[in-house]
Amino acid sequence: MKNTLLALAVATGLSLPAHAITLDSATLNGNLLDTSFSTPSLIALDVSLLNNAALSFSFVLDAADIAAGGADFNAVLRDASGFGIGSLNVTLSGALVSWTAGSVRAATINGDLLDTGFFAGAPVTEFYFGNPFYEEGLTDWRVGFAGLSAGDRFTLDITTTPAVPEPREWMMMLGGLGMIVLSAARKLGR
Template structure:
């Protein structure tokens, strides 16, 4: 007679096997911007929602499946903070860029893209108000992945990717500035009256 094994044991074993097959594990993200991780074997991929324009740092750990060649790196960066992006960068620690890929803005225009071993910088000629694709997160025919070098790295090594942005300074339109002048004059007049009374 065979003992019946509990279903929870099979569930736990299934989860353990699924986690063992996982690769490029996101250990955590620092910063206040929401993100979603889509990384897998040989690919680092995430969505980042820029709500505050404060830097966000992602910490990843490599697994054996990631070491066969360079890692593909893709990100969808959504601008939900209400200001226009002028520049954006990804900085690396513990890993380096092997090759550049595409950068596709939704509405802005790319001025220049530069990269070195530790950083990729994007300058928008026309500020981006909505989102841009770093690499090819949707697998479009016209896009290409950025690549991260894994030479010399081992399973268990960790690396970080820090995303940082620069937003356009808000310059009021002439009509808005014209309406502000009388209001500022009125505030100055009220402050002067208070000083006379006090």
């Protein structure tokens, strides 16, 4: 319910603070967003993907953000559509001066946790950017604000594509379709 209300608030144009850094607008395209884990020094996004439509988040900086020099970033992208994530593209644009990469991991439908080679197996069901669960040895991404001014904006865009079924999954689907056709043909022949 909380995620649904948050998604509706963003869709209607209300400004939602990510505490110090302000989430000015979000294009969710039917997906759900929770920013309740954000703090004055952390941008934390928890996104439930109900479809593979593009996401866009626009942030505005204030004087306190500039004085802090930057903020950490982490996110959880969760596939709730059931298709799995086949590929992922994350881009930043706007007045951003620096972006330091942190940890990236993925979880598969089989329960495997991958640090590298994301698409070398079962479809990915969740991506973890940074250290959203405060695990030892993992680091958040870092967004630097050096040289920026209050009122400057930056945008985070995320695009995903659904996973392509494996050949054995295609064979199972075709076999099931064949059984349905055979059953229907037998009923029509009676």
